[in-house]
Amino acid sequence: MLNEEQIAIQDMARDFAAEKLAPFAMQWDEEKHFPVETLKEMAGLGFAGIYLQEEHGGSGLSRFDAALIFEALSGGCTSTAAFMTIHNMASWMIDSFGSDAQRSKYLPGLTSMDLIASYCLTEPGSGSDAGAMRSKAVRANTKNEGDHYVLNGSKAFISGAGISDVYVAMIRTGDGGPKGVSCFIIEKDTPGLSFGANEKKMGWNSQPTAQVIFEDCRVPVENRIGEEGEGFKFAMMGLDGGRLNIAACSLGTAQRAFDKALDYAKDREQFGQSITEFQAIQFKLADMATDLEAARLMLYDAAKNLDEGRPEKTRKSAMAKRFVTDSCFNVANEALQIHGGYGYLQDYEVERMVRDLRVHQILEGTNEIMRVIIARELLT
Numbered sequence: 399m400l401n402e403e404q405i406a407i408q409d410m411a412r413d414f415a416a417e418k419l420a421p422f423a424m425q426w427d428e429e430k431h432f433p434v435e436t437l438k439e440m441a442g443l444g445f446a447g448i449y450l451q452e453e454h455g456g457s458g459l460s461r462f463d464a465a466l467i468f469e470a471l472s473g474g475c476t477s478t479a480a481f482m483t484i485h486n487m488a489s490w491m492i493d494s495f496g497s498d499a500q501r502s503k504y505l506p507g508l509t510s511m512d513l514i515a516s517y518c519l520t521e522p523g524s525g526s527d528a529g530a531m532r533s534k535a536v537r538a539n540t541k542n543e544g545d546h547y548v549l550n551g552s553k554a555f556i557s558g559a560g561i562s563d564v565y566v567a568m569i570r571t572g573d574g575g576p577k578g579v580s581c582f583i584i585e586k587d588t589p590g591l592s593f594g595a596n597e598k599k600m601g602w603n604s605q606p607t608a609q610v611i612f613e614d615c616r617v618p619v620e621n622r623i624g625e626e627g628e629g630f631k632f633a634m635m636g637l638d639g640g641r642l643n644i645a646a647c648s649l650g651t652a653q654r655a656f657d658k659a660l661d662y663a664k665d666r667e668q669f670g671q672s673i674t675e676f677q678a679i680q681f682k683l684a685d686m687a688t689d690l691e692a693a694r695l696m697l698y699d700a701a702k703n704l705d706e707g708r709p710e711k712t713r714k715s716a717m718a719k720r721f722v723t724d725s726c727f728n729v730a731n732e733a734l735q736i737h738g739g740y741g742y743l744q745d746y747e748v749e750r751m752v753r754d755l756r757v758h759q760i761l762e763g764t765n766e767i768m769r770v771i772i773a774r775e776l777l778t
């Protein structure tokens with residue numbers, strides 16, 4: 399049961415999705431347009447710092463509230479809502495683990511989205527095995543630049559790269575493995591920072607994805623978040639929530655695809671009758687509705703676990719991410735099937751939803767890695 403405030407937040411996000419996202423999603427996908435102005439409008443509703451503390455502009459809401467918001471927003475445009483989840487995750491890391499100086503410097507801009515944030519973990523040679531990263535930061539002290547780190551290496555697949563103003567990046571400062579990783583805030587105009595070309599992708603086209611390249615990139619020591627060696631832990635804590643947000647984007651999108659399929663099925667006639675007269679279609683719709691219900695229950699439960707800081711929060715987040723993103727991809731794919739050939743056409747929008755949802759099974763930890771996390775907890 400949602401309380402009054404939650405219903406109001408959900409309505410606000412749904413209205414925004416219907417008015418400001420859904421009418422443009424097809425065009426943004428086709429033109430590969432990153433709608434920065436729309437993201438700023440979203441920030442005006444408090445959605446750029448949903449679960450950040452209120453001190454520097456955050457909304458001070460819960461992970462459960464965030465799930466409601468992203469579920470609603472993704473019904474309008476999956477890819478744009480998903481970018482907002484990444485911005486929230488990176489900003490939350492500064493809010494939770496940064497110094498007072500870092501928080502007061504960056505959070506007002508991040509919560510209003512005058513500053514846009516990216517999260518940089520993956521490298522060309524290390525995806526699932528993120529702890530094997532090779533990008534290196536070496537501490538140096540010179541008269542001109544003071545106490546700083548010199549960064550070399552690169553990050554791959556970074557959402558927002560090239561446009562974002564702030565890169566929350568995990569870089570190696572110590573020996574091999576996750577314990578040698580530190581977390582840095584890197585500003586876009588830092589000398590030695592550059593970006594690869596925008597990747598051509600199957601979906602998620604309303605946001606750029608590119609490499610982030612460090613070539614003797616000099617980052618002041620005061621831009622390190624926390625202590626040396628704490629970066630990997632911060633990155634994983636960010637992902638607990640990030641995974642739920644991505645799952646919420648799968649759920650909202652699949653619900654929209656289902657609604658479209660239901661309407662379409664009621665209208666479409668073949669063999670002289672509505673296709674809803676065929677039991678094959680009825681059973682498909684029944685299974686889709688059941689899967690959506692199960693996904694929603696699981697997501698909300700995992701979000702509550704995270705809010706309460708329960709010991710099983712990481713396992714529950716992994717379970718929800720795996721189950722929700724897999725089942726919602728299948729729901730969207732079945733929605734396309736119910737549309738027959740029309741489902742394959744861009745104008746009917748379901749094909750975009752299928753393309754956008756596919757990547758949710760891959761990023762923020764592949765669904766195989768979610769199984770690794772779940773099994774690890776079962777077996778220890």
Ligand SMILES: Cc1cc2nc3c(=O)[nH]c(=O)nc-3n(C[C@H](O)[C@H](O)[C@H](O)COP(=O)(O)OP(=O)(O)OC[C@H]3O[C@@H](n4cnc5c(N)ncnc54)[C@H](O)[C@@H]3O)c2cc1C
Nearest residue numbers: 517518519520524525526555556557760761762763764766
């Ligand atoms: C559009 C897009 C946006 C992204 N945005 C970001 C971002 O903003 N920031 C960021 O840091 N990263 C981002 N990523 C990267 C994403 O998180 C990685 O692609 C993902 O973690 C997988 O890494 P990989 O591609 O190197 O695959 P690999 O790790 O090479 O995996 C290849 C295959 O092997 C499987 N596999 C690997 N290890 C195991 C294992 N132990 N057990 C079983 N199976 C295994 C995987 O599941 C997968 O099927 C993005 C990716 C995409 C496609």
